[in-house]
Amino acid sequence: xxxxxxxxxxxxxxxxxxxAQVTPTGEDILRHVDANIGSDNKIATSQMIIHxxxxxxxxxSKSWIYGEEKSFTEYLAPPREAGTKMLKLRDQLWxxxxxxxxxxxxxxxxxKQSVMGSDLSYEDMMEDPKLLNLYEANVIEEETFLDRPCxxxxxxxxxxxxxxxxxxxxxxxxxxxxLKEERxxxxxxxxxxxxxxxxxQIQNRWIPSRMVFKDALKSGKGTEYFIESIEFNAxxxxxxxxxxxxx
Amino acid sequence: MIKFIFKGILRDRSxxxxxxxxxxxxxxLTVAFYCYLEGAINMFIDTGAKFDSGHVxxxxxxxxxxSDLMPNDLAYIGVEQLMKxxxxxYPGYVWTKRIRFGGLLxxxxxxxxxRAQGPVAGLALDLSAEDSLEWELLRxxxxxxxxxAPEKPGEILISDEFATRLEISVGETATLIGSTxxxxxxxxxxxxxxxVRFGISALDRGAMVADVKDxxxxxxxxxxxxxxxxxxxxxxxxxxxxxxxSQKFNAKYEGEKDEFAPLMKSxxxxxxxxxxxxxxxxYIPVMVTVFIIVMSIVLWNAGLIGSLRRYxxxxxxxxxxxxxxxxxxxxxxxxxxxxSIGTVIGTALALALSLWMQEKGINISQLMQSSTxxxxxxxxxxxxxxxxxxxxxxxxxxxxxGSSIAGIGIYRRKTAQLMKxxEV
Numbered sequence: 191x192x193x194x195x196x197x198x199x200x201x202x203x204x205x206x207x208x209x210a211q212v213t214p215t216g217e218d219i220l221r222h223v224d225a226n227i228g229s230d231n232k233i234a235t236s237q238m239i240i241h242x243x244x245x246x247x248x249x250x251s252k253s254w255i256y257g258e259e260k261s262f263t264e265y266l267a268p269p270r271e272a273g274t275k276m277l278k279l280r281d282q283l284w285x286x287x288x289x290x291x292x293x294x295x296x297x298x299x300x301x302k303q304s305v306m307g308s309d310l311s312y313e314d315m316m317e318d319p320k321l322l323n324l325y326e327a328n329v330i331e332e333e334t335f336l337d338r339p340c341x342x343x344x345x346x347x348x349x350x351x352x353x354x355x356x357x358x359x360x361x362x363x364x365x366x367x368x369l370k371e372e373r374x375x376x377x378x379x380x381x382x383x384x385x386x387x388x389x390x391q392i393q394n395r396w397i398p399s400r401m402v403f404k405d406a407l408k409s410g411k412g413t414e415y416f417i418e419s420i421e422f423n424a425x426x427x428x429x430x431x432x433x434x435x436x437x
Numbered sequence: 438m439i440k441f442i443f444k445g446i447l448r449d450r451s452x453x454x455x456x457x458x459x460x461x462x463x464x465x466l467t468v469a470f471y472c473y474l475e476g477a478i479n480m481f482i483d484t485g486a487k488f489d490s491g492h493v494x495x496x497x498x499x500x501x502x503x504s505d506l507m508p509n510d511l512a513y514i515g516v517e518q519l520m521k522x523x524x525x526x527y528p529g530y531v532w533t534k535r536i537r538f539g540g541l542l543x544x545x546x547x548x549x550x551x552r553a554q555g556p557v558a559g560l561a562l563d564l565s566a567e568d569s570l571e572w573e574l575l576r577x578x579x580x581x582x583x584x585x586a587p588e589k590p591g592e593i594l595i596s597d598e599f600a601t602r603l604e605i606s607v608g609e610t611a612t613l614i615g616s617t618x619x620x621x622x623x624x625x626x627x628x629x630x631x632x633v634r635f636g637i638s639a640l641d642r643g644a645m646v647a648d649v650k651d652x653x654x655x656x657x658x659x660x661x662x663x664x665x666x667x668x669x670x671x672x673x674x675x676x677x678x679x680x681x682x683s684q685k686f687n688a689k690y691e692g693e694k695d696e697f698a699p700l701m702k703s704x705x706x707x708x709x710x711x712x713x714x715x716x717x718x719x720y721i722p723v724m725v726t727v728f729i730i731v732m733s734i735v736l737w738n739a740g741l742i743g744s745l746r747r748y749x750x751x752x753x754x755x756x757x758x759x760x761x762x763x764x765x766x767x768x769x770x771x772x773x774x775x776x777s778i779g780t781v782i783g784t785a786l787a788l789a790l791s792l793w794m795q796e797k798g799i800n801i802s803q804l805m806q807s808s809t810x811x812x813x814x815x816x817x818x819x820x821x822x823x824x825x826x827x828x829x830x831x832x833x834x835x836x837x838x839g840s841s842i843a844g845i846g847i848y849r850r851k852t853a854q855l856m857k858x859x860e861v
Contacts, residue, residue, distance in 0.1 A: 240620070243499065243511065243696070247619060270657065271621060287624040292549055292612050294624065300541065300614070307510075307620020 216327025216343050222366035224320045226395055231256045234420040240308045241411035249306050254424075258319055260431040271306060275436045276315075283316055286436035293436050308413040309382070309405035313353045324349055325357065335360045335369050336386070354381060365389065365396035380406045387414075393422050453775060460779025460836055461786070463732040464828035468787030469818070470728055471827050476795065476818035478717055482674055482704070484637065487574050488560075490707045491666030492679045493530070495519065495686070497697040500663060504707070507537045509618050509656060509663050513699055516662045527682055529670055533570050534662040536561035536652050540615030540623075542595065542645060544605050553603040557595070557613070557645040561652035561662075565590075570668070577633070577646070583607050584631025590651055592630035596644040600632045607631055613645070617657035625655035636815055667701075676714075679703035729827070733835035737842075755850055765844045772840035773833070780832030784825065794818035 231254075238249045250267040261278045265271040273288040283296045301312045318324055325345035333342050345357040354373040361368050371384040388400035397420060404412035429435065486492055496504060499511040513519065516534050523532045538559040546552040562571040564587055572578065578586055582597040584607035595605070605611060610626050617623040627647065634641055653659060667682075669675060686701040705714055754764055798815035 242619065244619075270617075274622075285622065287622070290612050290624045290626045292543070292545060292624065292626070294543060294612070294614060295551055303616065303622070304620050306622070307617070 213329055213332075213341075216329050216345075217322065219329065219341055219343060219361050219366070220322045220325070220327050220345075223361055223368055224322050226366045227397070228258070228320060230423055231426050232420060232422050233424045233426065235418045237416045237418055238306065238308050238310075239414040239416075240306070241413065242307065243410055247307075249308070254426050254430055256426055256428075256431060261315075262430050262435065265306070277431065277433060277436055278316060279431060281316065283312060284433060284436060291437070293433060304405070309403040309408060309410070310413060310415075311353075311405075314382075317353060321345065321357075321359075324352060330358075332363075333360065338365075338369060339363045340369060362389075362396070367396045367398060369398075382406060392420055395422065456772075456775045456836070457779045457782065459735070460776055460832050461783035463735055464780045464783025464832035465787045465790075467729055467732050467831050468784050468824055468828045469790055471725055472787065472791035472818040472820055472824050473794065473816075474721055474725065475821055475824070476791075477816070478721060479819045480817055481717075482714075486668070486674055486704055488635075488637065488640070490702075490704045491664075492669055492674050493667040493683050493686075493701050493703050494707060495523065495665040495667070495699050495701045496663065498700045499696040501700045501702065504664075507539060507663065509536065509538060509616070509658065509661075510620055511697070512536070512618060512658060512661045512663045513665070513697065514661045516660055516665065519699060520665060523665065523667065526686075527667065529678075530667040530682065531570055531670060532665055532667050533563050533566075533574075534649055534665050535563070536649055536656070536658065536663045538615055538652060538656060538663075540613050542599075542603065542643075543612040543614055544603050545610065545612065553605065555599060555603055555643060557599070557643050558640060559613070559615075559645045559647065559652070560640075561647050561649040564646075564648040565650060574668070574672075575635070580633040580635050582632045582634050584629070587630045587646075587648060590648065591627055592648075593627040593651075594631050594633045594644075594646040595629055596641045597632040597634045598641050599643045599645075600629065605629055613647075613655060615656060618661060619657060621657070623656050625651070627651070674704055676703070676705050680705060725827075729830050732831035733838075735831075735835075737835045737839035751847060752850065755847070761847050761850075765847050768840055768844045768847075769837060772837050776833040776836035779836070780828050783832060784828040787828065788820060788824060791818040791820050791824065795820055 233252070233254050235250070235252045238251075240247055240249065247268065249265060249271055251263050251265045253261055253263040255261045259278075259280045261276075263276045265274040275286045277284045277286075283301070284293050285296055286293045296312055301316065304311055305315060321327075324347060326348050327343045327345050329341050330344045331342045333340050340360040340362055343359045343361060345359060347355050355376040356374045356378075358372045358374075359368045360370040367386065367389055368384075369386045369389075371382075372380060373382040373384070375381050383404045383406060384401060385404075386398040386401045388398070389396050390399040391397070397417065399417045401415050402412045403415060495513070497511055497513040500508055500513065503511075520532055520534060523530070536559075538561065540557055540559060541554055542557045543551050544553040562575070563569050564571055564577075572586075577594070581594070583600075584594075587593060593611075595611075600606075603611075607629055609629055611629060613623070613625050613627060615623045633644070633646065635644065649662065653661065669678065680703050683701040683703045683706070686699075690698045690700070751764060755761065794816070795818050798817040800815050
């Protein structure tokens with residue numbers, strides 16, 4: 191009898207780490223997701239196709255991103271938007287519109303407005319890209335999405351001032367890429383849906399290269415977002431992230 | 438007999454002064470109340486029509502669904518052609534295109550940085566058109582407090598209160614920050630040509646008036662406008678006429694499936710106006726009728742009391758041999774004369790007050806500071822042809838009716854008991 195108890199005790203001690211390895215904690219998964227997408231700096235050229243009620247239009251931009259706190263974006267097309275620039279420094283955002291030759295700070299309720307008519311808001315642009323800094327995560331189930339096995343995580347905000355109080359995300363078990371996100375308000379109302387349509391491996395990272403954002407409160411057909419090129423750990427001059435460089 | 442009654446009324450003040458005063462007061466209240474209600478309804482419809490709904494309004498179907506939210510992304514494209522068609526097909530109406538928009542007005546300092554900023558309720562009007570209605574319709578030049586009306590492209594008017602709050606002066610530049618028709622951020626510089634006060638709190642808090650062409654450029658709305666407003670040529674709203682032309686217009690586009698096809702709505706059909714106007718049409722006559730009935734009862738009672746008070750006098754006149762019929766008729770004649778004099782005095786006083794209220798009005802802007810309704814801050818009455826005669830209902834009929842009922846008592850008096858009654 192004593193031998194049997196000892197056997198089961200040893201067996202349970204041996205198998206426990208193995209079970210934990212199969213289903214990592216939500217925090218571990220988020221840490222991997224953040225590490226995959228984050229870098230010291232990057233330069234990306236992207237295109238947005240906005241599918242509105244009146245038809246679709248395309249907007250091209252180039253972004254220089256320095257860590258989590260600084261970014262500079264210049265819109266390249268269409269001609270009406272070309273030359274518009276945006277500068278994010280920590281929790282502040284400025285835009286330069288060449289037709290007015292004015293640098294305008296975007297604050298207050300303007301942050302809730304859509305970026306160039308897309309399904310993304312300025313608040314979406316402003317938020318910390320590292321989910322672990324904002325949310326506590328729990329793995330709630332496993333599911334296959336886009337033929338990829340995923341963990342489904344429920345994220346609850348651990349900071350007060352946040353655009354989305356909770357999220358549900360589908361994370362690719364192998365690549366640690368968030369393939370789908372549902373973002374909710376404090377009331378539980380669905381605000382945004384984000385779905386990855388294509389993932390590419392660039393510089394040993396799995397990067398979503400085509401995705402669709404849908405503002406659940408808008409009647410359009412969503413915004414497609416393509417990353418045309420991305421360069422990690424690029425050489426970006428510090429002087430780019432100043433208001434002077436907007437003009 | 439009339440001469441005899443007149444002499445009696447003039448010589449015996451107790452028979453004339455009090456009844457005339459009571460009738461005049463009752464009629465004054467009735468006529469003044471009626472004129473005030475007429476003025477309030479007229480102001481409500483007129484202000485709403487001029488600033489918001491027109492007598493009819495044409496929008497895209499999609500825009501019409503949420504027109505209160507000013508969804509310029511759903512505005513009608515091809516506005517110039519549609520305006521031509523409207524002018525051709527409905528010659529009894531005049532048309533003007535408008536864009537209502539929201540946004541921020543940002544005032545720069547000398548370095549171009551934000552000095553002050555505030556939300557605006559924008560109204561883009563067709564100010565530069567040769568046949569523009571807007572100047573007269575909204576009495577823009579009369580509403581200017583400082584500066585001048587916009588003359589050149591890029592000039593705007595802002596509400597005086599808003600200018601004070603932003604500490605912006607006439608001649609300074611301000612940047613409008615809003616959304617284009619396609620949802621992008623829009624920004625455009627404007628020069629403040631002047632400041633205005635429309636006398637409507639909802640607008641005077643933060644209005645910006647600009648030429649529609651400037652706003653079309655700023656908001657990327659080429660040949661597009663949120664709304665085309667139509668007014669009857671004499672600017673009098675006729676519910677039936679407006680309903681008929683909107684039916685005719687909408688029938689033309691009935692087969693179209695496009696959510697951006699034009700849709701016409703009469704003032705009646707816009708923003709809960711059906712319910713509001715139906716309520717006005719139902720309740721206002723009821724209120725006026727109830728008020729007239731109450732005043733009639735008061736004056737009827739006055740007539741009754743007047744006749745009963747003269748119990749002794751009637752007895753003496755009967756004892757002296759005056760016939761009951763003659764006495765009854767003379768009392769009715771007397772009340773007719775008293776009622777007429779009181780009604781004329783009451784109506785004249787009420788019309789004088791209503792005329793003052795019509796021209797000057799009472800400013801209630803202090804009470805309207807948080808109002809979001811397009812209601813004028815100055816309460817005004819309105820004198821209509823009915824105002825001249827409505828006072829005769831309580832003033833004349835009720836008074837005569839009271840005397841007639843009280844006078845029936847004359848026929849019940851018994852000559853045999855008269856001496857005994859008079860001794861008492």
